[in-house]
Each structure stands twice: as C-alpha cells, then as structure tokens.
Amino acid sequence: MTAQPTLSLDEISTGDELMFERGEKNEAFKILRREAPVRWNPGNEEVKGWWDITKYEDVLYVSRNPERFISSEGIVMFEPRDPEMRLQAANGNGKMLITMDPPRHVMLRRLVNKGFTPRAVRAMEGHIREITRDLLDDIAPKGKCDFVIDVASQLPLAVICEMMGLEKQDWPLMFQLTNKVLGAGDPEYQTDVPEDQRGTNDAARLTGNMGTMGMFGFFAQQLEARKAHRRGDLISILVDSEIEGEKLTDEDLLWFCFLLILAGNETTRNAISGGLMTLCEHPAERARLQADMSLLPAAIEEILRWVSPVTHMARIATEDSEIRGQKIAKGDRVVMWYPSVNRDEDIFPEPERFDITRSPNDHLAFGIGEHFCLGAGFARLELRVMFEELFARLPDIQMDGPVERLRSTFIGGIKHLPVRYTPA
C-alpha cells in the first residue's frame, strides 16, 4: 500500500484486477472518496460501464432500496457487451438468494434462515472448536505452513460442507471448484487452460465455466442421493421445502447449493487469513489482544472492517435517481465498494488506524438490509474460535515470506500466507 503513494484519479480504474492483486485498492478508494465519490467508469470494448459508489451513506441508500436497485440482473461489476457472452455470464441471475429480489428473496431466505440465527450458531461452537483444534494439531509440530491452505481455508470449508451433509472425501473438490468459480481470473486456478494461454479473459471465462459445471455435476448427484434418502442436512431440508405450496425445482436447488458452498467457504477463509496478516502487521495491537483475549470480539469487528473480504456488490437501477449530485439513469449498474465505505473518513475517525477496540464500529463488511450476509454469525464464530485456539496453541506465529493475493475485483482474497512458529 505504501509503495504507490502518488496514484492519481486518472490512473485509477476499479476494473483493474491487477490493482487488487498488488494490494493497492485502499489507496485508490481513498482518492475516489475524496475526488469522485460517485464516479462513472465507462468500461471498455468488452464490458459495459458502471458507477463506483465509495461513500458509506450512499451504499446505505442503495442497500436500503432493493426495489429501486435490484440484484436479479447481476451482482458483479463486469457486464459483457456481447449479448452471447451476457447470456453465459448472467445465467445465475435471478436464481440464487444473492441474485434475487423481494418478495421471492424473502420467501426463499426464510426456508433456511433459522439455521443461521444466533442460537443456531451458538449451538455449533463446541464442534467448530473441535475442528479447529484438529487442524492446529496437524500443523503444530511442523514449525511452518501455508496458513491459507492448511488452516484458514479448512475451517470454513469443513463447517459449510458438514452443514450441507457432504462426505469428507469431497471437501477438497469443493475447495478446488470454489477457487475456479471465484478465482476464475487468477492464472493459478486456470488449470484447464494451457500454461501459455493463462491470464486472458478467455481463460477466465473457461475457468469459471469449468468450476460452475463441476459444481452442478457434483450437486446433481447429491440431490439424487437426498431424494432417495433424507439425511437431516441443509440439502435435505431444501429438497422438502415449499414456497407458496410449490417445491423448489431441481434448478433452484442446484443454484442454492452452489451459492451456499461458495459463500460458506471463500469469504471466511479470507477474513481469517486477512485477520492474521493484519495482526502480524500491527504488532502493538496484536500484543494488546494476546494480553487480553476478552478484546477479541471487538478485534474481530475491526478485522472485518479492515479486511472487507467481499469487495463489491453491484445493483441495477430500476428508475432514474440522483446520488451525491450524479444522475443515475434507469438501467445503470451501480457498484458498492465495501472496503471503501469501511474506511470512510465521514464515519470512522482515523479510518487508516487499525484499532482493536474501535467503538462504535458499524462496518458494512457483511452488507446491510435485504441481502445482509446470511452466514455472518458463523463467520464471526469461526473467526473468534480460530484466534482463541491459534494464539493459545501457537502464540508466536509470524508471517514467513510474502503474501500472495488473488487476482479478483470481487473477492479480497489471499491465496498463500507462509507462516512460521515454535513447534508445539
């Protein structure tokens, strides 16, 4: 972040994945907030333009008006100009909770939300602690590991896979396919493409499609198995669910599984690894926390604010409106940037200071309103249990080499985080 102190507004495009991979987004958003808080990006020959929304109050406004700013025509920034490409990219629009509008969104969400309430989450704490301890048992004697691969990715993966009733032997496949879908633009995951052709838009499209098809093939089998024998897991509950007297179609069910597995394992992974990295980079705050672990819940909120694992959500305007003096036309795409609003100087005093006791800390890392993250309670619990167990077991854990970030404008991902510690 400090390597690029002289970015200028003209040089900044939020469509530049490499800016995110290099870790320069916070610097860029600071300039956008100051100089062009609601800014039209014209896109390019391949993708349509969009509005960058970088101020907290404006993201609140958009989030609070889900009829005026809808989700069912796409939630990511890039919208292909080519109608054929558009069909390909948009085929999940309107079919998942995350790409659905009220009133159906409310009905569909109510099928599962009792499994995510504070009480449901609390009931899982013991089990989540067991999983965490097992993971730490595996790495503790080694003295070093890749924290993302060995720890941060494994806990959320285990939790969501168990909730969905997936066999342990299938978990690595879920990890792999998740990376292909959400990391489609990153050459590391473009393994279906010859090495010399990686890093292109075509490679990203192919990788994303391979990941999606792989997921659908896998979950089609899972659905068949649940239809033959219910198991009391989330998939079985969905198979039996009805909305207004009608069962969900197989297509509905497949998209539901697709969303649950992605949302459940990619985001918390990055909050955990981003959290450890941030604590390593702020030794005084880390020492304060390790001296008094009762500060952890507030520290987790600050980690969420600081890391903001999901970088954006897009909406489409259904009518003409005005945001901060800019005319938003019906049909325009607006993109809400969570890492930016979580460092908005008008809301957070000294936003560039990582303060584990910050209060109030009303960050929007989980969004707000109609589409508020369903799994927020699990994310917070997994983070708390992870840092409690990690610092009890490996209190001197430190970064051991450079972090490798995901090339993505959508997920603030960390692919690899080498760490070392005194073997225990």
Next chain:
Amino acid sequence: MKVQVNRDMCEGHGKCQSAAPEIFELRDDEISYVLVDEVPAESVARVEAAIRLCPRQAISWVKEK
C-alpha cells in the same frame, strides 16, 4: 410515534435491543418485539439508532395516516 418490526425480515441479531432495550425485546423465537404502543420522546433517538443499525433493515416508523 409508533415503531414496527418486519417479522419476515428480522433474523434475531438483537442490535435493536442493545440500542433501545426499553423499546425492543428479542424473544424466544429469535424475533424482535416492540414493547410499547407509543415511543416516548426520550427514546426516539435510540429508536433511530436501532433503525439505522438493524442488519436486515427490518425496523421502521409507522407512517401516520
């Protein structure tokens, strides 16, 4: 002024109860209930905070006819 909680939206986060415990109560069904018919003047600011903080934006003033 009257305040209401949309039961279809509420998911029991309890932010409203923390902001205005004299107005909102999270009950056993993990849904927030409004305890008063009329919000007294001294609670209005706290209810405003609850409306703003609710993760699901499930709380609103009842519009006067």
